[in-house]
Amino acid sequence: MADPASYRPKTGEIPNDPGVYRFRDPHGRVIYVGKAKNLRQRLTSYFANPATLLPKTYAMVHAAASVEWTVVGSELEALQLEYTWIKEFAPRYNLAFRDDKTYPYLAVTLGEKFPRVQVMRGDRRKGTRYFGPYTAGAIRETMDTLLKVFPVRSCSAGVFKRAEQSGRPCLLGYIDKCSAPCVGRVSVEEHRALAEDFCAFMGGEAKRFISQLEKRMAAAVEELDYETAASLRDDIIAMRKVFERNAVVLSEDTDADVFAVEEDELEAAVQVFHVRGGRIRGQRGWVVEKVEETTGAALIEHLLQQVYGAQAETDTRIPREVLVPVLPDDAEQLTVWLTGLRGAKVDLRVPRRGDKAALAKTVHENAVQALKLHKVRRAGDITTRSLALQELQEALELPEPPLRIESFDISHVQGTNVVGSMVVVEDGLVKKSEYRKFSVTGDAARDDTTAMHDVLTRRFRSYLADKELPVAERDQHSKFAYPPNLVVVDGGQPQVAAAMKALAELGIGEHEIRVVGLAKRLEEVWLPEGDFPVILPRASQGLYLLQRIRDEAHRFAITFHRQKRGKAMTASLLDDVPGLGPARRKALLAHFGSVKKLRAATPEELAGVAGVGPSLAASVYAAFHGSGAEQPAPAVNYATGEILES
Missing domain, CATH: 3.30.420 (Nucleotidyltransferase; domain 5)
Structure with missing residues (x-):
């Protein structure tokens, strides 16, 4: 940990103006962003007696290696710049309001030609209206009820395309829960109007729609059109069911x-x-x-x-x-x-x-x-993660707990389509935004150890290159800018030796980055030195953490390998189809979106792709299905049920 006195700016150098400041760690990463009406008063408070600081503030100033500031013209500008930098850099020590649960939203994708109603979680998308959050059961019931009244498309892009090509709507179109724009039952404008009415209802205009339907129902009764009146009555009941689900708490004009x-x-x-x-x-x-x-x-x-x-x-x-x-x-x-x-x-x-x-x-x-609920859940989680990191520090003789761990794995089938994976854990939690995939080709793909050497070389060569960037630029070019405290490779002594060789060739010493291997058979931890592994207790939280990150690297590698293998198999099959050149192969894959969907397509659906006629479509279909030969079953380890892919 750095000594704050080593980078403390002189008091006279700090202006008394309003502004925004950033603390950076030794690798140039922004770890805290703040704003102040008076920069001098605020910044000097961070370098006061350590005993007066909160634990997390103490940790932040000791994790930092520099501080910089930007003077702005007003407090409003400081507010805007602080928000922009927090969003851009996602500093680990800033107040991060994390949802205490994952909430589903009812979303309408108004940015699409044919808007779609769907349940969404996670990151929000531009051009999409969101309503909620709701509980999972309530949102499904609300969506199912309203689609009877506003039959907006709710199918995926793949289902929509297939319906367009076949001229037949999906089940929802037949049961009147979709207006079936895919087959032209309604125009683009009519379907968009339905989507906008759906949004208006969800946005609080329910009474207007209910009133309109009641008038139409009364008119239908006067004309003795009881079938239409009954249909409108059902729509009114559905709307009221959704409308009355939420309790009235304030006056109707309150938002x-x-x-x-x-x-x-x-x-x-x-x-x-x-x-x-x-x-x-x-x-x-x-x-x-x-x-x-x-x-x-x-x-x-x-x-x-x-x-x-x-x-x-x-x-x-x-x-x-x-x-x-x-x-x-x-x-x-x-x-x-x-x-x-x-x-x-x-x-x-x-x-x-x-x-x-x-x-x-x-x-x-x-x-x-x-x-109260968060404290009960969090206490166990923090204790477990802290214990795991502490056990690894002691067992592997690390100078400090391994706050950043990277795990690497290689996947292939008999030396073909070789790929590597890198997964990242920070503070005991996975950080999926920093996962990486590697394609391994040429001489590097001849066996697991050479592939591991290639992957580690590429990862840490990029780290050294990013390290040469000016500190202010590292956040925009941070693909590999931050080194781990611990590297975990899947395997034993050969894989560890390959990893150490890669680091040594790049001039990275063992004192900078610790490397260990985790062998699957007995879950032994292999160190670069010594002929015998470290055996962690079976109930060790440190071992559990290593197993989880190793298994996650394996899963990530297998997923990438299967994607690459599927594309290669399809390309190989399509290469043999007479008259099918690169442009048409690309058009087929782009049209269906995946190898699985292309394989499942009928000759008629294949013929619907631009440039692919009935004759060529029949040849493509035959390439996938014409031989009638059964695919050989994969080799399986019957003791574990695992498909034998390394």
Whole structure:
């Protein structure tokens, strides 16, 4: 750990202006971003007596190796720049409001030619309207009910394409839960109007639609058209079922997000109720670990930045009212920022009395329960991960716990389609954004050890190249910029020796990066030195961690190998089809999207691809199915049930 005194700037060099500052680690990675009305006062507080710092602040300033700042013209500019940098660099020590559970949303992909209604989780996409969050059961029921009234497409792109080509809709089209735009039952404009009506209903205009249907039902009854009236009656019942599912808590013209916070010295839980049209349309929660001594006002400021900054980029509507338990210190600037994102006035305030204050109290009770539940779950998780890292440090004689571990594996079938994988674990948790895949060709693919040598050489050659970049540029070119504390290779002494040879050839010593191998048969840990492995206890948390990362590297490698092998097999089969050149092969793969779908296509579907006529389609179909010969069964280890792929 670095000594903060080694990079502390002179007090006189720090301006008294408002600005944004960044702490960087020895590898140039931004680990903390903050803003201040007075940069000098804020930055000098980080270099005070260590005994006065919170544990996480202490860890941050000792993990950093430099600090830099940018002066801005106003507090609003500081707010905007801080949000931009937090989003760009994702600093590990910043307040990161992580959802306390994964919430599904009802999404409408208005950016597509034929919008699709679907349930979505995870990252949001531009051009898509989101409604929720909901519980998993409620969202499926809501979607199923509303598709009877608004028969918007809900099928995947592959199903839609197949229906277009065959001229036959899927089951939903036959049971009137889809208007079947794939076969031209409705035009592009009519289908988009249905999708927009769906969004309007979900956005709070339910009463308008119900009123319109009631008038149409009455008119149908007057004309003695009882069949139409009965159909409209069913639609009205379906709409009311969805509309009445959410409790009325405020006046019908109220659109608001109601936030509440419950915190202790180290963590805080946040809950929000989304109220639209006076009804609770969804609920969401976050839990955050504090880095510095943060007040409730500062927590709310960071929360609103992250929640509404992300929503603005995905066209999600910001409500007229944002009700918070305490006003942020920069409430005026935040209101201006939110108003700019929404395009209309936003009222940011604390509810003091009446129904809104009562609802805020209910939201706070949810936050209290969420923090209690999080502590119970988190205690076991943190203890287990800390114990695993500590056991590895002691067993492998590391100078510090291995906070970043990288595991490598090789996959192939009898030396063909050789690939390598790299998976990353930081602080005991997988970091999928930094997984990497390697294709191994030429002499490097002749056996496992040469392939491992090739993969390690390429990974750490890139690390050395990125290391030469100026510190300020490493965040934009950080593909391999950060070295691990521990490298785990799948195998025993030969694989460890190959990895060590690769590092030695690059001038990276064992004191910089520790390498171990984990052999599958007896789960032995092999070190570069010595003829005997380290045997960790079977119940060791450190061994469990090594096994999990080794198995994840194996899974990732196998997945990539199967993709590559499938493409190679298809290319080999298609190479033998007379009259099928590279352009048409590419068109076939692009049209069907995957090898599996191309193999499953009928001759008629193949003939529907541009440039592929009936005769050529028959030849392509025969290449996959014409021989009638059975594929040889893969070799299997019957003791474990594992397919024998190395």
